[in-house]
Amino acid sequence: MPENTVVLAADHAGYELKNTLKVVIEERGLKVLDLGAHNGDSIDYPDMAAALAKALADGRAYRGVLVCGTGIGISIAANRHLHIRAALCHDVTTARLARQHNDANVLAMGSRVLGPSVARDCLEAFLDTPFEGGRHQRRVDKLSGAATSPDSNR
Template identity: 65%
Template sequence: MQPTTSRRVALASDHAGVALKDALRDAVTALGHTALDLGTHGDASVDYPDFGDKLARAVLAGEAELGVLVCGTGIGISIAANRHKGIRAALCHDTTSARLSRQHNDANVLALGARMIGIEVAKDCLAAFLATEFEGGRHAGRVNKLG
């Protein structure tokens, strides 16, 4: 799955997700996109809401078109990002959920759990997410209701 256009993709994680975030950052570049790494960069304990918020603000400000968030489960950091109007962060565990999150929900942030998913599956989810466009049509009205 190769997209037709290059995108700027922001990535952020807490301490539990650093290794996966770093691997996904490299995968973003390998797929022909530009990666914006918003941290964290080490294993010192940090608070996932801070990094979910940081990425959400970057996407909303136009610093990146799409985002990727990683924490231990992906749950907390996706909740933090989804508190921002205009962010649609989807916690995905496989390529089908990643693809459908873009097609049907116009998700602009992919959330993954570093303790829940293997690195190769995570990379496959990322590739599917970046290669898929929103279908619009019958889904557009539903997405508009999300705010």
């Protein structure tokens, strides 16, 4: 899996913020796999979330960023894929904790609710923060179906 590639996808509402975040990622020396939107023409967020999920499943990137108007729809669509742990974040704290406690592999944000400065801060926290593991690992395992027994929470 390319440890230096981040996959980006957005619907038409997230197009401009996605492009802003693309520059931030490139400034950090990381590669970007940009799946679109490539203009402001209407495009459905479930399709963009599915394309990002496929890119991660195929090993073309190690983390992803999704953007739509609010971040809600695209995060719901992404989390329908078992290997995706998409976190809808609105500030640095939620982005940091999404990585530390949930091992989120996808950051979802809303272009109509976040300004570019806050979105940049969220992205940087998401990229810089490692997963803590430990007591959080068993919970993350349950998200992927690795531990499904009710007794596994002891």
